[in-house]
Amino acid sequence: MGGDEGLVVRKIRHGTVIDHIPAGRALRVLRLLGATLGGGRRIAIVINAESRKLGRKDIVKIEGLEPRVEDLDRIALVAPTATVNIVRDYRVVVKRKVEPPAEVRGILRCANPTCITRKPGEPVTPRFRLVSRDPLEYQCVYCGSILGEREIVEQLGGPAPL
Template structure:
């Protein structure tokens, strides 16, 4: 999926869409998974991994043409790439640039790993997780997700 543009640029500019920059190195493919982008969807996507970056050492970059991310999508990205910046592009220009927000609570974003949790029953409550210092805590059963958060994102 990586393309080389002119002058050795890793990724060529896009006309309309979203550039997600400063993704934690190694998380680009999880970002795509969170956004529901797979090899069979039609988006034109460019990915650069392990790009040198003064700020975080190495970073990943994802560019998605003709798609502007919604807030819930950005919230999901924050879980695995807390330093990411979201750039909305129109006519090759950045019209909006924002850091990911760090919500205190996540509704319907993460699946509780506890099979007995009320959110995993036949008539499930909507999942609700509180963001705590060492991970995410289920509002209903107190289950703590402290690593591999990407595996639990709905």
């Protein structure tokens, strides 16, 4: 455990520490959680912290937020290696690895422009099945197109924020 990891994990009273985020993706994770952050929350971000597992990693600490299951699923899509620590009264009460969901509905967009899910006015919700965890790959249920990790990260996190 490096010094900066201790610093980030210990100081929070209630909230969430998202650790082992691939280096450079902390702001994408935050952006994905943006809808639930609300105003005035205190947030700490460590970018390029040292990690024995990953070499370099990012850490996000959000005071007063406990993510919902659907938020965790989305974090897994941009940060499949992330671990989520829920903290109450300075103690980690939940520690879990995020899991890329077996199926994703509606969040991702198929890369194939002729896919039925991209027809204008077509009410078909995009659906993808997990076909690989490392590297992360999802397959469109309708046309079979593969979405790679890089495309997924770009779709869900927007353009590189830094």
